[in-house]
Amino acid sequence: MTRCGNLPAEMNSFVGRVTELDEIAKLLTRTRLLTLRGPGGVGKTRLALRAARNLRDDYPDGVWVAELSAETDGGLLIHGVAGVFGLHTPAERPALESLVEHLADRRLLIVLDTCEHLVDSCAAMVVAVLTGAPDVQIIVTSRQELGLPLEVVMVVEPFPVPPPEAADLADHDAPSLFLDRARAVAPGLRTDDRAMMAVARLCRRLDGMPLAIELAASHMRGLSATQLADQLDVHFKPPADGEGIPVRHHTLRTTAGWSHELCTPAERLLWARLSIFPAAFDTEAARGVCEDERLPDVPGVLAALAAKSVVARVDDRYRLLDTIRDYGRDWLDELGETGLMIRRHRDHYLSTARRMGAEWCGPHQLEWACWAHRELPNIRAALDRCLTTGDHRGALELAGALWVLWCHLGLVREGRHYLDRALAAAPAPDRARSQPLWVAAHLALIQGDMSLARGRAEEAVESAQRHGDGDAEAHALLALAEARLFSGDLSPEGARAYALRVAAGLRPNSPGTFFLPAFLALAATFGGDFDEAVRILREARPGHEARGELSQRAMDDYVLSLALFGRGDIAEASAAARAALEVKRRLRDTLGGVLAIDQLARIAAAEGDGHRAAWLLGAAQRVWTTFGPPATAADTMTALREAVGARATCLIGETAYARAFNEGSASHFEAAVAYALRS
Structure with a gap:
């Protein structure tokens, strides 16, 4: 944690x-x-x-x-x-x-x-x-x-309401809540005896339901408590016998309906349209989904709904409480706009996901990482709606466009869940399958399933070639090359041949352009040509720095550490691994972080610090246990960890090794990162 x-x-x-x-x-x-x-x-x-x-x-x-x-x-x-x-x-x-x-x-x-x-x-x-x-x-x-x-x-019961004969309301929670919320919109609120009698009457009318009380209080601007209570008396009618409506549910529905009547036509329309969001949203999302010629000023109308407590605001985000959302959804159905809003919601997150993919290898990675994690409930809802309403092409496009979220921000299993469902639902040849297929291939690589990775990558190559999508073909070829490399059947020469084919198909500034150096350097490292690996990565670094890119630069640093260690430059290897770990922590990339921790354990053992090596191995083991086996070259990584463990045991003995390993494995990930970054 x-x-x-x-x-x-x-x-x-x-x-x-x-x-x-x-x-x-x-x-x-x-x-x-x-x-x-x-x-x-x-x-x-x-x-x-x-x-x-x-x-x-x-x-x-x-x-x-x-x-x-x-x-x-x-x-x-x-x-x-x-x-x-x-x-x-x-x-x-x-x-x-x-x-x-x-x-x-x-x-x-x-x-x-x-x-x-x-x-x-x-x-x-x-x-x-x-x-x-x-x-x-x-x-x-x-x-x-x-x-x-x-x-x-x-x-949990509603607040007890003051009886009609109550003279002092100070000890009653219901009127206290009303007064607290009302003063926020009407600072000069009167609290004389007549006003307080009206407040007590209002709370009784609302059955002490906190949400209903808050909604009522939000309408106190320009009204007295007596006027507000009189309005509620007009609107509230008890449910008829036999309707089977719980009184408290009736109270909330009636209060929501009364608040709805007090809204302007634009506020009512936005309330209905916002019900399509299952969770919190920001102004940009509200505009992207809800704004059109009928609602040209979503930010202004949204602010008005917040002032009336229809939407709750937390920092720069908004949300509808479940009861308010349900009421708005009923009106959305009544307006006949439910299908339209589902499509607009999907299109907003699809276009934004595509922007994230296009801008990922640039200076805004941290902002995009925050956006993706924050909007996950809305992203899930859009994908689920596509799959349940038969919008299979939409599901394919959205699941594929979210490759950054699945491949670089840790949601590997969830990505597989949606990609597998989308690909199974739309098996016919379609250009929209090309990207989801190569993304699925990369996820299989991360999970160590080389057979599936190769199968998905080969299918992606075939699909991209059929539809003339050179960029998708290049990314699929890169996934296929990585699967072969990590399976041990691709030489450095073969890797270079693949890299030429990949580079030829990529669009200018395509993400694959920034992934190629690490692939080539890893192939050189696996082949024992450490000097070549170092050369490749150092030549690539200015390009990453010029774009302000962090994620791939950190992965390059990790591979650089492997190569530097291979040629005996232990101090430089340590600095490179620490640089990689620092960035992966900022991006919340647990996989990249634990790879760097493993490498720092290897370096500690080489420097003769058996305690540090054992502690770091224990910390990394805890992450691997909860995350899964090493993402790439699992057998090779396991062999390296075993060699480090054997070296550390020789340095400090089995008892001390076990003690240090257990201490590391008991640490939280953040504590492990802090320890690993210390000299």
């Missing part, structure tokens, strides 16, 4: 719930699984996060929040939760097994937020985690309990 927890900042002040917070603290002293159950809009998430914030000092390994409302595929649930911890799960190893092992000796609290649509998947994961990680505790928020024997359920 690279940080101790990921609790989000509170969007506004937390009001009330003192009794509930005390109860949660007590329950967590006697249970490891606590479910906060209640209807939408009752405040389960805010309560869970505030309780976690109050208790975080009890968890030395942090409090971690997995927000699940946007996850629709139970099969990807574990990958999403693992991603919260920066954990990447390999295809050849069960994801749940990797997650449990990662958590096994940590003392932490996990908040699984919004689980009602994934109850079975969540229950299975929770049982495995609590069984294999004895010091982990879990808080679940859900409209439905998980149904597990070890589960303690705490029902």
Whole structure:
């Protein structure tokens, strides 16, 4: 883990719930699984996060929040939760097994937020985690309990409402919440006896539901509390007998409908269109999906909806609460725009993914890495919708365009999941298959599946040639050459022949142009020509630096370290490996980072520091155990690690080696990186 927890900042002040917070603290002293159950809009998430914030000092390994409302595929649930911890799960190893092992000796609290649509998947994961990680505790928020024997359920009720005869409202949470939110939009709010009677009447009308109260308070600009309460009295009608509508659900729907009526036509339209986003979004995404001749000023309308609490704003991003999103989605269906918005949502993320691919080998890699990780829920939703609605070509194009996310930002298994589904759904020859095929080949290489890599690469070459796509053919040829190299059946001369074919087909400044030097240098290193490898990489470096590129430059540094070590330049090899590790840490590229740590262990052993070598091997082993085997030349990498271990054992003895190895394997990845970077 690279940080101790990921609790989000509170969007506004937390009001009330003192009794509930005390109860949660007590329950967590006697249970490891606590479910906060209640209807939408009752405040389960805010309560869970505030309780976690109050208790975080009890968890030395942090409090971690997995927000699940946007996850629709139970099969990807574990990958999403693992991603919260920066954990990447390999295809050849069960994801749940990797997650449990990662958590096994940590003392932490996990908040699984919004689980009602994934109850079975969540229950299975929770049982495995609590069984294999004895010091982990879990808080679940859900409209439905998980149904597990070890589960303690705490029902979250709406705020108690003040009775009509109440003279003092200071001790009542419902009016306190209303006043707190109302003052944010109406600083001169009156609080005389008549006004407070109206506030109490309003809270009773809203059944103490926190979300309904917040929505009502957002409309206080220009109104008195009495006027607002009178408006609500007009709009609220109890459900007719026999309708089967829970009163609290009716309250929220009515409040949302009343807020909807108070919106302008443009605000109503944007509210409906924003419901297509399953998770948080930024202004650029809102414009890309929702803006047209009917909505020419999305940023302005979005700001108005935020002022009315229809959308919540956190820093530079926005989101709709589930109940508000559901209401907007009903209106989107009513308008007949659901299909249109699905297509626009797909097109926005497809065009942005293509921009990321085109600009990846340049100065904005860190920004693109942040964008990809931040937008993952929306990306998943776009892919899932393509696959479930029969938009197979859209699925192919989007899954292929996201090659940076799959190949360079650690989501290897998820990339395989979507690429395999998309390729299987559209098996007929199509130009759109060429890129997904070569991307799938690279993923198979990362996973060490050389047979699949060669098969996918050969199919990609054939597809690209059939449709005259020279750039895709070049990338496919590079994947095929790498598969042959790592399988041990490609000589340096053969690698150079492949490189000429690849270079001839690449567009100017195509990403493949920046990958070629490392491939050629690795081939030279495998062939024992270390001087040639060093020459290739040093000649390539000015080009990388001129473009401000980081990721491939770091991989070049890793290969350079291998070559420098091979020719005996140990100090230079160490500097190159450290440079690679520093960049991989910034990009959150765990695979690239652990390769560099392995190399630094090898260097430590060569320098006679057996303790450092053993510690680094242990730290790397922990990552390999959770990530999977070395991505390339698995047998060669394993042999190198074994040789380093044998050398370190000779230097310090078996007992000291085991002690240092175990110390390293107990470290977090960030601690391992910090240790590795120290001289």
